[in-house]
Amino acid sequence: MLKRLSRARDYASQAQSTAVATRETSKLTADQTERDHWLDGETKIADAPDKHGDETHLWLRLLTCTTLIETEIRRGLREEFDFTLPRFDLLAQLERAENGMVLGEISKRMMVSAGNLTALVERLVESGHITRTTSPSDRRVQIVTLTPFGHSAFGEMAERHRAWLNNLFSGVSAEERDVLLAALAKLKISVRQGLAQER
Known part of the structure; x- marks a missing residue:
């Protein structure tokens, strides 16, 4: 047995x-x-x-x-x-705004729909990374701000983010990066001009 x-x-x-x-x-x-x-x-x-x-x-x-x-x-x-990349991107936007940002501005900068952003904000409020308050001048406007916990968490992730990028770009010299940046800047202008002509 x-x-x-x-x-x-x-x-x-x-x-x-x-x-x-x-x-x-x-x-x-x-x-x-x-x-x-x-x-x-x-x-x-x-x-x-x-x-x-x-x-x-x-x-x-x-x-x-x-x-x-x-x-x-x-x-x-x-x-x-x-953590997810969209959540990280949202924290990155708020880290640059000491007084917080309104949802509409975040939506434009992240190029996401209001519905997707609302769900994203909801999850980060629940996890304690951000706060959401009503604007004192307009109750229809929501202001989103990083919490101390969110600021600290983003700092840790941003440090690793830089390390990952440094590793991925390690095979490209500083001079080559400058050339790439200049070429891509020119490409960006060309793309925008092309889009304007299409419209």
Whole structure:
């Protein structure tokens, strides 16, 4: 009887270990798949370069880099702080505003809808990172402000955020970064001009 119980416990322990390993492997596979998905964009057009112009190559290169970096930032925030990138972005906006910000201004800066922002604010109020008060001059206006806890938490995350970016950009020299910044600034102007013409 004791031997049967011992074997049963061994089987249960092995099953639990297998389940944990499976979950970890699945998570790693999912993260890698997400990264590889964006690498495929450039790989696909490389098979038929004559069918795509320089603009397509440039756009996919920008998209690939942006997505790879964003994926790594999301992973770091999730694993180290149990936090999401949208929440981090909201705290970053408030960290620059000592007197808080109204919801409408935050919505414009983060380029998110009022509905999505309201849900985001609600969660951060519940977690104690921010406060939400009514404007004394207009009761229809809500002012959102960082709490001391939110300020401290953001400081820790921002420090790690800088470290992640430093690591990801470590292969690019300071001079090359300056060239990239200048080129991307010019591209940004070109995109805005193109959008204005479309409208």
